[in-house]
Amino acid sequence: MDNKFIVNIIHRPEMVPEYAEKVTGHGKEEDIGRKALLTESLDIFKTQQSIAHKNGLKTTIQMTYASLFNDEAVELAKADHEKYGDEIALSLLGLPCKEFREKYKTKDFCIWMFSMEDKKSIVDDVFGKFHDRFGFYPESTGSYYMDADLVNYIKEKYPMVKCAVATCWEEGPKAYHTCNNSWYTFMDGGPWAPWIPSKQNVHAPAANEEEDSGIVAIPHLSRDLLACYDGNGSNFGTHPQNVLRGMIYDSKTWDFPYLYNLIDQYRDLAKYNNGYAYNMMFVGPGWMNKMGRWEAPYELLLKSYEDGMAYYGQLKKEGKLDDMTMAEFADYYRQKKTFTEPECALWRDILYGSDKQLFWYCDPFMRVCANMDQGGAIVDLRPYAAKLEWPVGIGTKHITDASYPFLIQEKYRAGYFTHYAGEGTVRSAKLTYNGEEVDLCLCRTKAHFSQEGNTRILTLDPVDIEFYNLTVKLQTKMYFEEGSSAIKIERNILEMSNPDAEVEINEYMVACYGTTEYTEDMSNITLSCTDGASSKEIKYEYKCREEQMQGATEVVAVVPEIETRVSLSCEKKAAVGYIKEGYAFSPMFTLGYTTKLKDKEVFATWLNLAKAN
Amino acid sequence: MAQSGKGKLNYRCPSCFMRDLDIDMFYDKDKNEYHCIRCQYVGTEEDILEKNEMVRFRYRDAMKRFTKFDFD
Numbered sequence: 001m002d003n004k005f006i007v008n009i010i011h012r013p014e015m016v017p018e019y020a021e022k023v024t025g026h027g028k029e030e031d032i033g034r035k036a037l038l039t040e041s042l043d044i045f046k047t048q049q050s051i052a053h054k055n056g057l058k059t060t061i062q063m064t065y066a067s068l069f070n071d072e073a074v075e076l077a078k079a080d081h082e083k084y085g086d087e088i089a090l091s092l093l094g095l096p097c098k099e100f101r102e103k104y105k106t107k108d109f110c111i112w113m114f115s116m117e118d119k120k121s122i123v124d125d126v127f128g129k130f131h132d133r134f135g136f137y138p139e140s141t142g143s144y145y146m147d148a149d150l151v152n153y154i155k156e157k158y159p160m161v162k163c164a165v166a167t168c169w170e171e172g173p174k175a176y177h178t179c180n181n182s183w184y185t186f187m188d189g190g191p192w193a194p195w196i197p198s199k200q201n202v203h204a205p206a207a208n209e210e211e212d213s214g215i216v217a218i219p220h221l222s223r224d225l226l227a228c229y230d231g232n233g234s235n236f237g238t239h240p241q242n243v244l245r246g247m248i249y250d251s252k253t254w255d256f257p258y259l260y261n262l263i264d265q266y267r268d269l270a271k272y273n274n275g276y277a278y279n280m281m282f283v284g285p286g287w288m289n290k291m292g293r294w295e296a297p298y299e300l301l302l303k304s305y306e307d308g309m310a311y312y313g314q315l316k317k318e319g320k321l322d323d324m325t326m327a328e329f330a331d332y333y334r335q336k337k338t339f340t341e342p343e344c345a346l347w348r349d350i351l352y353g354s355d356k357q358l359f360w361y362c363d364p365f366m367r368v369c370a371n372m373d374q375g376g377a378i379v380d381l382r383p384y385a386a387k388l389e390w391p392v393g394i395g396t397k398h399i400t401d402a403s404y405p406f407l408i409q410e411k412y413r414a415g416y417f418t419h420y421a422g423e424g425t426v427r428s429a430k431l432t433y434n435g436e437e438v439d440l441c442l443c444r445t446k447a448h449f450s451q452e453g454n455t456r457i458l459t460l461d462p463v464d465i466e467f468y469n470l471t472v473k474l475q476t477k478m479y480f481e482e483g484s485s486a487i488k489i490e491r492n493i494l495e496m497s498n499p500d501a502e503v504e505i506n507e508y509m510v511a512c513y514g515t516t517e518y519t520e521d522m523s524n525i526t527l528s529c530t531d532g533a534s535s536k537e538i539k540y541e542y543k544c545r546e547e548q549m550q551g552a553t554e555v556v557a558v559v560p561e562i563e564t565r566v567s568l569s570c571e572k573k574a575a576v577g578y579i580k581e582g583y584a585f586s587p588m589f590t591l592g593y594t595t596k597l598k599d600k601e602v603f604a605t606w607l608n609l610a611k612a613n
Numbered sequence: 614m615a616q617s618g619k620g621k622l623n624y625r626c627p628s629c630f631m632r633d634l635d636i637d638m639f640y641d642k643d644k645n646e647y648h649c650i651r652c653q654y655v656g657t658e659e660d661i662l663e664k665n666e667m668v669r670f671r672y673r674d675a676m677k678r679f680t681k682f683d684f685d
């Protein structure tokens with residue numbers, strides 16, 4: 001099968017680029033109509049377009065509201081559409097301009113943060129103005145984030161829209177902190193690669209036609225799936241100036257092989273996704289400011305863009321890349337992807353020299369990250385099965401917080417390591433023998449991907465668990481069956497130094513819910529275990545209680561705030577299921593199973609997600 | 614003492630950068646030094662450039678070109 005690697009190159013003539021007014025205008029009174037600013041902005045757009053075309057790449061021109069008032073910008077778009085086949089689309093970024101400020105009497109500029117009434121009014125205004133200038137409506141649109149209500153409204157009023165930039169991967173509290181707590185884009189928990197959003201929540205892919213929002217969503221940039229999860233997301237993406245922002249270049253030679261490694265690792269993902277891989281580059285004009293950006297002078301900003309685009313151009317010449325417009329890509333994606341087909345990424349560290357490896361999995365029911373540096377522990381889990389309706393913007397409960405809530409998030413909720421007390425969120429297992437205990441989180445390993453029918457399988461290299469007088473060789477396998485809304489985890493005892501020994505295994509999941517680092521009220525959570533005939537229950541009151549049941553078929557937590565039912569299940573009658581409530585200093589819950597294992601035995605458990613009704 | 618402004622390049626605080634914070638610094642032309650308004654870092658351009666080299670310590674593979682992305 002030939003692999004297909006597709007790139008979307010997007011440019012926007014943003015007449016008042018984010019950053020530019022703040023940076024170039026320092027020491028001056030704010031004036032977003034300054035002629036010098038407008039001229040420079042358009043010059044940057046022209047430069048970007050010319051670099052792409054020089055390298056034989058077509059672009060999607062996302063007109064901004066402000067640019068629709070500028071005759072030159074409109075004529076440039078028309079000319080490049082004619083000559084190069086660029087798509088003329090419409091961005092909901094770049095709203096700020098004199099006309100917008102006068103009309104809407106606000107400095108807000110993120111479309112998802114407006115009230116629903118304003119969203120409708122702005123969309124109609126911007127789409128109407130676009131139609132006035134071009135005589136047709138756009139097929140593509142976007143912003144950093146597009147909430148479900150906004151997408152549904154656009155699709156209803158402008159059904160020709162088929163593609164949108166709809167989230168920026170893991171741009172949330174980390175980006176907020178990096179910007180000195182002044183950048184309010186909270187949109188963690190979404191897909192990193194294109195998807196078909198559900199009508200209920202843009203982050204959660206649609207499971208079927210009924211849930212289909214009608215658009216294909218693409219992420220804003222293609223992010224480093226390891227570096228971005230821990231560090232400042234804005235340093236690690238297919239955005240050359242972001243790489244400079246991260247200082248990931250040689251300050252003497254101005255070389256930055258990291259960007260090419262990042263692009264190449266995305267190309268490599270084709271082998272996990274039926275021969276398809278994707279990249280998106282979308283550099284706002286503020287990043288090619290003549291004044292330079294932070295310590296990078298203009299010449300370096302320009303060089304980085306030229307070099308990045310030249311690499312895509314070279315790949316295209318070698319027949320290794322297809323450049324498409326957003327609308328073309330949406331058509332391709334619709335024809336190639338089924339609703340339940342997952343997106344998979346077995347991702348390695350390409351920056352820090354750690355050889356760490358993560359596996360990311362995303363389908364309409366969950367987004368999961370397993371960390372091979374922690375024995376394959378699940379360190380991030382978003383229950384898309386709930387298809388949580390989560391309106392955002394002024395007038396809703398979540399004005400700026402557009403993140404899809406997690407059950408597990410190792411960075412915001414500690415993961416394996418906590419300070420002296422309590423537990424952090426993680427799905428792992430512990431082995432005990434003669435009073436000694438070892439958690440698989442401390443067993444570093446690597447994984448291999450395979451597919452059998454509709455099941456994606458992650459097979460981890462075996463690890464040795466050394467007790468005082470027993471060594472156990474254990475192998476973990478994870479099974480992701482398409483459409484099942486479950487993950488099966490198998491622990492295989494391959495070998496024991498004493499073949500007659502018996503170890504205890506504790507399969508556990510510590511979880512909570514939230515979108516930020518700070519704890520939420522757990523009081524409405526209910527924990528239960530059942531064997532089908534009887535059940536035990538704990539209503540969460542921070543009292544550190546526990547219940548257990550031999551032969552439990554399922555141990556369950558229902559989290560009403562995120563409409564999620566999460567459970568572990570197992571088929572082994574001798575296993576003991578348990579539930580654990582947390583306490584104020586450890587506001588978590590634990591679901592788990594314990595059982596004894598001998599040499600060559602296998603223990604399987606399932607993690608199941610469903611919408612709690 | 615006159616107010617600080619922006620320098621010829623808009624340097625970030627290297628100390629804050631190491632804790633994942635992008636903070637613009639301001640330039641005091643009388644003292645020919647930049648200062649961070651969040652932390653206590655103060656330094657000349659030369660010192661900033663030196664510290665910017667130091668912050669790269671964590672990118673051990675920044676200059677390496679990868680050709681293999683799995684461990685198969």
